[in-house]
Amino acid sequence: MHSVMPFTSRAAVVDMCDVVLRREGWRAYLGALLTAAPRYGVVFAARFAAMSGRSTRQVLAALAEDLDAAIEDLADVAAAAFDPRERVAELERHDIVQVIHGGPWPCAGGTVNDHVAEIARLSDRFVPWGGVSLADPDAAVVEAVRAVDELGMPGLSVIPFLDGVDPRDPALDGLWALATDRELPVWIHSGQNFSPSPMAISGPQVIDALATRHPRLRIVLGHGGWPWVLEAVALLQRHPNVYLEFSSHHPRTMAAAGSGWEPLFLHGSRSVRDRVLFGSTSWTHAQGLASVAEAVSVLPIAPDVRTAWLRDNAVRLLVRREDAVA
Structure with a gap:
């Protein structure tokens, strides 16, 4: 059994979503x-x-x-563009911890989860989460258990549009019950997608129904739910265990007039201040991870709110109860 290092809360920035892989990944x-x-x-x-x-x-x-x-x-x-060891150096240089996401897809005799778990052994700056497919509920539970117990992954991630499966399907209740019982946060791709699946498969109404049926399940809206940002904020207001991270959306674009992110700046400074998280998916941006994190400074939010989004909220989500007690 491999266990990653326990999450440390000392980093200045916590990035809740990135892809760090080698060639086969x-x-x-x-x-x-x-x-x-x-x-x-x-x-x-x-x-x-x-x-x-x-x-x-x-x-x-x-x-x-x-x-x-x-x-x-x-x-x-x-x-060639993204070397994991160079990423470790960048994380150390800029005092960042990253959640790096795996996946259930075959890779080098295992899955991308195995691949990401191996990369995570390079540094405790990496926190690997295991990706599972919703297409086969039983297999998803098996892979989730393996990711946690064998690979030491303390969270899960799913991409409903890739699987063409609505997360509300009752057949998936076993997966959500497992995540609830094991206190595993689940990152769910949320908002716009470019697949043949209906865009609504990643909409706030889907997460609302899921959170209503599984109120103790900790859910992270991956990519922030754009273009349904106001609905996403309402979702966080309704469900205290739902969070939001805005990876793949650059802060400078978010701050531009008419971007659609305005409700997050207002309510994310007030009623849902403690459940907004920073995320990068840095490979999608034409600049390094540290530059994306630094660009959060352009968002129209107060300095204490910025600190909460960049670090404090993620620390509370990532530190397990037993680790906090210890």
Whole structure:
């Protein structure tokens, strides 16, 4: 049994969502994403182009011509651009702890969960969470138990649009009961997606029903629920165990007039101040992780609120009761 280091609350910043992988992990992650939701190839084409030194048109042409070959190539590009050991150095230099997300997809004789757990052994700056698929409820429970008990992962993550499964399905109650009983926070992709699944599969109403049926389940709205930010705030007001992190949305864009994030700045400074979290998904941005965290300073919130979002709220979520007592 492998157990990661217990979470430390000393870091200045806690990033609740990023992808830190080696080549084989990128192949599995991008393969799952671009096969189930090819539109993401278009959405991130400019980012892939910048990483590879090609034009956006060349990336789009490669994806259209041979998706499998393009995924193999993009895995090479991503692995060259993002080295886990370099990430550790960046985390130490800027005093950041990161939750890095795994997945259930096959990878090097195991799953991406195994891959991410191995990367997490590089540093206690990494907190690995295990990804499970909602497509097979029984298998999801088995993988969740394995991720926690064998790989030492203290949280779970799910992406409903990739599985084409509504998290409210009663067949998944066993998974949510397990997470509740084991005190495992669950990150759920929330808000816009670019898959063939209905956008509403990641909407606040889905989480509202899930949180109503499982009130002790700690849920993190991944990517903040945009464009339903006002509804997401109302969701947090209704359910004290629901949190929100805004990864993949750059703070400078969030702060722009008309972005749709205005309700978060208002209510996130008041009624739900203690349940807003920082997240990066830094590979989607054209700058380093530390720059994304530093950009939170442009948000129209008070300094004490900024500290709560960047660190304090995540500390309370991540430190398990037994660790807090110890």
